[in-house]
Amino acid sequence: MNCTFCRIVRGESPAKVYYQDDDVIVFFDRAPLTPIHLLICPKAHYTDFMDAPIEVHQMLVKTVKRVVTELGEKAKDFRIMINNGPRSGQTVFHLHYHIMAGK
Ligand code: 5GP
Ligand code: ZN
Numbered sequence: 001m002n003c004t005f006c007r008i009v010r011g012e013s014p015a016k017v018y019y020q021d022d023d024v025i026v027f028f029d030r031a032p033l034t035p036i037h038l039l040i041c042p043k044a045h046y047t048d049f050m051d052a053p054i055e056v057h058q059m060l061v062k063t064v065k066r067v068v069t070e071l072g073e074k075a076k077d078f079r080i081m082i083n084n085g086p087r088s089g090q091t092v093f094h095l096h097y098h099i100m101a102g103k
Pocket of ligand 2: 001004046091
């Protein structure tokens with residue numbers, strides 16, 4: 001599939017990967033808006049927030065908690081952003097949560 005984040009999942013496009021397992025990949029945004037700006041993606045392709053079942057969101061929220069806990073003090077205060085649809089500002093149509101911290 002010609003999807004930017006599927007290509008990262010398959011290792012066909014480079015990304016600075018912070019964490020991955022069978023279901024999820026976490027990598028640094030290539031155009032960070034804050035000192036720490038990570039993207040949390042399910043490895044399976046879902047177009048957007050509304051496309052994914054609740055179980056996928058559960059896994060992503062668990063991953064957010066794990067990642068910010070690991071990052072410790074520098075990500076104690078953080079923002080989660082999810083854009084759903086082009087008019088929200090979504091530009092990559094593979095579900096992802098932004099985690100932004102350090103500002
Ligand atoms: P959206 O606007 O869809 O919510 O967010 C897409 C984000 O993905 C943007 O912040 C953009 O900088 C980031 N992005 C787009 N393409 C790539 C890429 O190939 N690699 C990485 N690391 N980030 C990307
Ligand atoms: Zn995809």
